[in-house]
Amino acid sequence: MLLLSTAQNLTLTAEDIKHLQYDEVHGIGSHTSSEATLGLARTWLNRCRRKHSSCKPLSSKEEFLPARLIDTEPRQRSEWRLRITAKHKDEPATYMTLSHRWGTVPFLNLTTKNIRELEAGHPLSALEKTFREAVEIVRRLGERFLWIDSLCIVQDSLRDWQEQSAAMRDIYTHSVCNIAATGAADSHGGCYFERNVSDILPCTIPKNSQGSPSIDFAVVSMDLWTDDIERAPLNQRGWVLQERLLAPRTLHFAAQQIFWECNEMNACEMYPKELPSTYFLEDRQPSIRCHHPLFSANAGKPDENFGRQTSSAQDPYMFWGRIVYAYSHCRLTRSEDKLAAASGLASQLQQMTKDNYYAGLWSKDLAGQLLWSVVGCAQADGSASRRPEPYRAPTWSWASVDGIIKTNDLPFDGSFGKPLFDVLDIRTVPLTGDVTGQISKGAYLRIKGVLTKASIVCGPGGVTRLKIGRIDSDIVFRLDTRSGESFSDLSCVPIGHYMLPPYQDRPSIQGLILHRSEVEGHSYIRLGTFRVESRAHCQELGLEFEGDESLGSYPADSAQRSITIL
Numbered sequence: 001m002l003l004l005s006t007a008q009n010l011t012l013t014a015e016d017i018k019h020l021q022y023d024e025v026h027g028i029g030s031h032t033s034s035e036a037t038l039g040l041a042r043t044w045l046n047r048c049r050r051k052h053s054s055c056k057p058l059s060s061k062e063e064f065l066p067a068r069l070i071d072t073e074p075r076q077r078s079e080w081r082l083r084i085t086a087k088h089k090d091e092p093a094t095y096m097t098l099s100h101r102w103g104t105v106p107f108l109n110l111t112t113k114n115i116r117e118l119e120a121g122h123p124l125s126a127l128e129k130t131f132r133e134a135v136e137i138v139r140r141l142g143e144r145f146l147w148i149d150s151l152c153i154v155q156d157s158l159r160d161w162q163e164q165s166a167a168m169r170d171i172y173t174h175s176v177c178n179i180a181a182t183g184a185a186d187s188h189g190g191c192y193f194e195r196n197v198s199d200i201l202p203c204t205i206p207k208n209s210q211g212s213p214s215i216d217f218a219v220v221s222m223d224l225w226t227d228d229i230e231r232a233p234l235n236q237r238g239w240v241l242q243e244r245l246l247a248p249r250t251l252h253f254a255a256q257q258i259f260w261e262c263n264e265m266n267a268c269e270m271y272p273k274e275l276p277s278t279y280f281l282e283d284r285q286p287s288i289r290c291h292h293p294l295f296s297a298n299a300g301k302p303d304e305n306f307g308r309q310t311s312s313a314q315d316p317y318m319f320w321g322r323i324v325y326a327y328s329h330c331r332l333t334r335s336e337d338k339l340a341a342a343s344g345l346a347s348q349l350q351q352m353t354k355d356n357y358y359a360g361l362w363s364k365d366l367a368g369q370l371l372w373s374v375v376g377c378a379q380a381d382g383s384a385s386r387r388p389e390p391y392r393a394p395t396w397s398w399a400s401v402d403g404i405i406k407t408n409d410l411p412f413d414g415s416f417g418k419p420l421f422d423v424l425d426i427r428t429v430p431l432t433g434d435v436t437g438q439i440s441k442g443a444y445l446r447i448k449g450v451l452t453k454a455s456i457v458c459g460p461g462g463v464t465r466l467k468i469g470r471i472d473s474d475i476v477f478r479l480d481t482r483s484g485e486s487f488s489d490l491s492c493v494p495i496g497h498y499m500l501p502p503y504q505d506r507p508s509i510q511g512l513i514l515h516r517s518e519v520e521g522h523s524y525i526r527l528g529t530f531r532v533e534s535r536a537h538c539q540e541l542g543l544e545f546e547g548d549e550s551l552g553s554y555p556a557d558s559a560q561r562s563i564t565i566l
Helices: 034-052 115-120 129-140 158-166 168-173 224-230 238-248 314-325 341-355 363-370 482-484 535-542
Strands: 002-004 069-071 079-084 095-099 143-147 178-180 203-207 215-219 248-253 259-264 266-267 417-419 422-427 444-450 450-457 464-466 475-479 490-498 508-515 526-531 560-565
Touching: 034 129, 034 158, 034 248, 034 259, 034 417, 079 115, 079 238, 095 129, 095 238, 129 143, 158 341, 168 238, 168 341, 178 238, 178 314, 224 259, 224 266, 238 314, 238 341, 314 341, 314 363, 363 490, 444 490, 464 475, 464 526, 490 526, 508 535, 508 560, 526 535
Parallel strands: 002 215, 095 143, 095 178, 178 248
Antiparallel strands: 069 079, 069 143, 203 215, 248 259, 259 266, 417 490, 422 444, 444 560, 450 464, 450 490, 475 526, 490 508, 508 526
16 A cells, blocks of 8 residues: 655655554544544553553652542542542542643633532533543543543632642643543533544545556545644643643544554554654654653653753753744733743753753753744734733743744854853742742843944835944844834843854854843843854954864953843
8 A cells, every 4th residue: 555645745654554554443433432432542541551661650759649639430420529639648549631721611610619519529411511521531441530720720729729830740740641622622622523434534546557456545644643733722722732741641632533642652543553753754843742751751860961962852951942932832821821831841851950940941051041032023823922011031031922932952062152151140039839930020130241232223125134333234133022123222242152063164153132121220121132153243242263163252351241131
């Protein structure tokens, strides 16, 4: 059998083709609630739990349990009950989690007023469709307990919300499996969907040529994973990204079929054995999971050598950049949740690297971390990027901007690049006990560097350009928001210098565009980034070079000063 695709430059190999097992998919029903579909889900789950070593839960001295769970097997199967786990310490339990899109239609939440009522028992029929079907899925997969944020976090208690949001990393990493209502727009959309079976099976076209054997052609969509998972309603939400990454395995209930995702395998009903690797090529929209060691069972065992590596597969900071990029495409109902909704991921990376975390940035890679930029001054929906109120992060943090964030991938580690500043002080104040969560107003970064006067000017035809000192050409720059074009009191500070082979004749400097704060006159706020790429420009900004292939450096008497960025 040959597999064809309408996408250009993509082919499936014989190794890929073997994953299409028609004898296994013939049992697909016209509804994703069918026994054939759930039977396949049980097969995936059982196989993963038995055989996938990197999908095993993190080892710990004490078994973790969330503060509350939903008991799907009370005395009456027509009911569910809220379980306060502190009252059942001697009863071991495993649990599943649910990822769902809240939407705008009201639904049942846990509050201080109804907690006792829900603990006593509540009719299953009174739950919204997504929650009701999630309870059924847990039962059919052989489990008993389920965690749902809206029913296990007291929604009218800020203190409880802060405590539970700080525990998200543990909640999802210790779950048996995350059930994702991937195809539903809100809690009323459900997990189960009716479908036309012929729409999800490959279209087989027989070909008979005179004098040659019969060949079957199977036409498949090469955007299957991208369309059904990456672009699905659920995965456009900010909170869901960390839920998907932290869980050891996720069972997606998409609009057409179910999908499986874990650290060792991706599969679906069309490809029950495994999705071909062709679906996850780097030049396509890749799965953000990417089987990264950060999210495997070994993540609880820090490696002293785990740091800047040559590829994103081994480099936690480059992978963090991919997370930030994906996260910046997602939406949040509450703008102030920007740091909180990524707190679990940051906590996981912090455990791995033992690095200090400051409002979305990492200390050991601070030069590279500071050089994020906003693509096209735009958000994922095409609207203009902005720094919203209320305050949620300092301007030197990507978390201060609603926009598509592209991080810097160049390591300033001394080999081909190096930092051009010294950190004097850096401060963020956590709003709660969660050091990777929300922060209070007042964060700052104080560095020692070279500050040069700059201006943004409008040239012929309305073309905007940046001028730094006497440099008025060949400067590449990106503003964080377009509102920065109206500022006149600007300065630039170099952050990193690099000389990448085979372009030693074109040394470069990247840095920040700053504007003097109108509130605190001796401080600055960030407006964007700049880059210059010539030896003459680097020298104009103060660097001296000992040889043609050596990195430049500031002379001992260079005019460096203390710079505070808010």
